[in-house]
Amino acid sequence: MQQLLQERIENASLRPGDQLPTENELAQELAVNRLTVWQAIAELSLAGQLEVRRAVGTFVAPPPTQFVVTLGAQRSKAAVEETTQALRGDGRIAQETLISSAIAEDAQVREHLGLPRHRLRRVDTLFGVDGQPWAVNTYWFADSRFRGITAHLADDGSVFRVCSDVCGVDLRDAWRSFAAAAARPRDAELLDIPVGTPVLERDGLNVDADGRPTTFVTRRLRSDRVRFVLNYDLDD
Amino acid sequence: MQQLLQERIENASLRPGDQLPTENELAQELAVNRLTVWQAIAELSLAGQLEVRRAVGTFVAPPPTQFVVTLGAQRSKAAVEETTQALRGDGRIAQETLISSAIAEDAQVREHLGLPRHRLRRVDTLFGVDGQPWAVNTYWFADSRFRGITAHLADDGSVFRVCSDVCGVDLRDAWRSFAAAAARPRDAELLDIPVGTPVLERDGLNVDADGRPTTFVTRRLRSDRVRFVLNYDLDD
DNA sequence: AAGTGGTCTAGACCACACC
DNA sequence: GTGTGGTCTAGACCACTTC
Numbered sequence A, B: 001m002q003q004l005l006q007e008r009i010e011n012a013s014l015r016p017g018d019q020l021p022t023e024n025e026l027a028q029e030l031a032v033n034r035l036t037v038w039q040a041i042a043e044l045s046l047a048g049q050l051e052v053r054r055a056v057g058t059f060v061a062p063p064p065t066q067f068v069v070t071l072g073a074q075r076s077k078a079a080v081e082e083t084t085q086a087l088r089g090d091g092r093i094a095q096e097t098l099i100s101s102a103i104a105e106d107a108q109v110r111e112h113l114g115l116p117r118h119r120l121r122r123v124d125t126l127f128g129v130d131g132q133p134w135a136v137n138t139y140w141f142a143d144s145r146f147r148g149i150t151a152h153l154a155d156d157g158s159v160f161r162v163c164s165d166v167c168g169v170d171l172r173d174a175w176r177s178f179a180a181a182a183a184r185p186r187d188a189e190l191l192d193i194p195v196g197t198p199v200l201e202r203d204g205l206n207v208d209a210d211g212r213p214t215t216f217v218t219r220r221l222r223s224d225r226v227r228f229v230l231n232y233d234l235d236d
Numbered sequence C: 001a002a003g004t005g006g007t008c009t010a011g012a013c014c015a016c017a018c019c
Numbered sequence D: 001g002t003g004t005g006g007t008c009t010a011g012a013c014c015a016c017t018t019c
Helices: A002-010 A023-030 A034-046 A082-089 A107-113 A147-153 A159-165 A187-190 B001-011 B025-030 B036-048 B082-089 B109-113 B149-155 B160-164 B185-191
Strands: A052-053 A055-061 A067-071 A094-103 A120-129 A133-143 A171-180 A199-208 A215-224 A226-231 B051-054 B059-060 B067-071 B094-104 B120-129 B132-142 B172-181 B197-208 B215-224 B227-230
Touching: A002 A023, A002 A034, A002 B185, A023 B197, A034 A052, A034 B059, A067 A082, A067 A120, A082 A094, A094 A133, A094 A147, A107 A120, A107 A133, A107 A171, A107 A215, A107 B051, A107 B172, A120 A147, A133 A187, A133 B067, A147 A159, A171 B172, A171 B197, A187 B001, A199 B172, B001 B025, B025 B036, B036 B051, B067 B082, B082 B094, B094 B132, B094 B149, B109 B132, B109 B215, B120 B149, B132 B185, B149 B160, B197 B227
Parallel strands: A067 A226, B067 B227
Antiparallel strands: A052 A055, A094 A120, A120 A133, A133 A215, A171 A199, A171 B227, A199 A215, A226 B172, B051 B059, B094 B120, B120 B132, B132 B215, B172 B197, B197 B215
C-alpha cells in the first residue's frame, strides 16, 4: 500500500514546487489510514523527492542546486582550505565554529596518523555558510604538537588557519577520500536535517612541510549543498 | 520519546554484533507502544547504526568495510574502468548487466555533452560484484555514434568495453564529480536497499581521442560498499 | 481559530526465519 | 509451530503556521 502510494505520488506528473493534497485528503481518497500516508511521504521526503513544510503542506522538491568544489588534481600545497577559498570567491561568508575539543582515542585514526606514542586531541567544529550549516568537521592531531590550541579556536574556529597562523605549521594534503554516509543523530542535529539523511563524508590526511602525517580530518557535508569535481588534464 | 529511545539505545554500550531486546520487550520495558520502538529503530537503521534482520532480531551494525577505489589524479587515459580493474586485481568478479536502453531526453545531460542536434540514447545497467549489487549506472551518448549498441550490450553489459571493442571509440575522462544522494525507489529496488539509504553519486564526462564529449555517465553506488580515494603527489 | 504535519497508543494481521 | 520484525487501522493529542 505504502509502495503503491509512493508510485502514485511519483507518477502524478507533478512539477517541482507543486503542493500535494493534505495527508487527510490523500488518506480519504485512497481509503488508507493517515499514518500510512505519512510513512509513504516520510520515505519520499528522506529520498529527497518531497519537501515537507510543517503546518504548511507537502511539496514536490526541486532538484538540488549544489555548490561545486573543484578538487586540485595535481597540487599538493595549498589545497587545504580550498572549499573556503572557493566560497569566498563566490561572495559567500564561510564560518567555522568550535563545538568541542578533548583528548580522545580512535584506532583507525591512529593508524592513519601513525603516531603510536602521542596523546591525540579531537576537535569538532561546525562549518557554516551564510549562516546555514554545511558540514561537521572532526580534526585529529597529536596534542603535544598543538598544545593550547583550544583557546585560540574559541576566537577563530578555523582549525587550519590556527594551525598555520598561530602554531606555524604549514599543512598540505596527502590524500582525501570520499564516501556517502547517513547522518547520525549528532550530525543531524548540528546540520539541521533528519537522522539518516545522506551526507558526503570526506576524510583526509594532512602532512607538514617535511611530509610527516600531522592532522586527520573528517568532514560530513550536507549532500544538498556540496558536490566535488575532479578535473583531468587533457594535454598529456 | 522516540529521540529518548534512540539515545538509550546508543548509550547502552553495546558492541557491534550485539543483539537488542525484541521490539515487544523494549516497548514493555520503556512503557511505549511497539510502533514507537519500531520507528526509533527504523531511523537508527537508516542511519546505519543498527542492522535489522527480519524475523531474526535487531543488531548493532558493524562499521562498514568499504572497498577503496583509487582515483587517478594525473592520468587522463585509461582511468575509465579503473573500478573494474581494481576489483579484478582483488580477486573479485565484476559484472555489468543491461537493464534498459532507449532514446531519451535530459536538459542537463545535453548541456554536459554539448550535442544540441543529436538524438540521445540512455542506457541503464546494474553493476554487481561477486553476485552482489554495487551500483546502478546510467550512460548517455549520441545514438548515431553508437548505433546498434543495444544488441551487443545484451551479451556484454559493460558499456565502455563495448564502446571500445565493438565500436572502436577510445574514451578517456574529462571530469568526474562526487556527491551523496538518497536512493530513489528504483535505485533501492535494484541495489536491494531501503528507499532513502545514502548512495554515492559519481557523475563523469568522457571524451574521445579527439577530446570531443562523447559519453556522460552517472553511477549511484551503495555507500556501504565503496569509497574513493584521491592521492596527491608529494614530490613537487 | 483553523488547518497543517508530527507523534503516540492500542490492537490486529502478515511474512519470514528458524527449529 | 513459534517468535521475529513489517505493516496497517482507528483514534487521539500536540506544535506549528497562517489568516
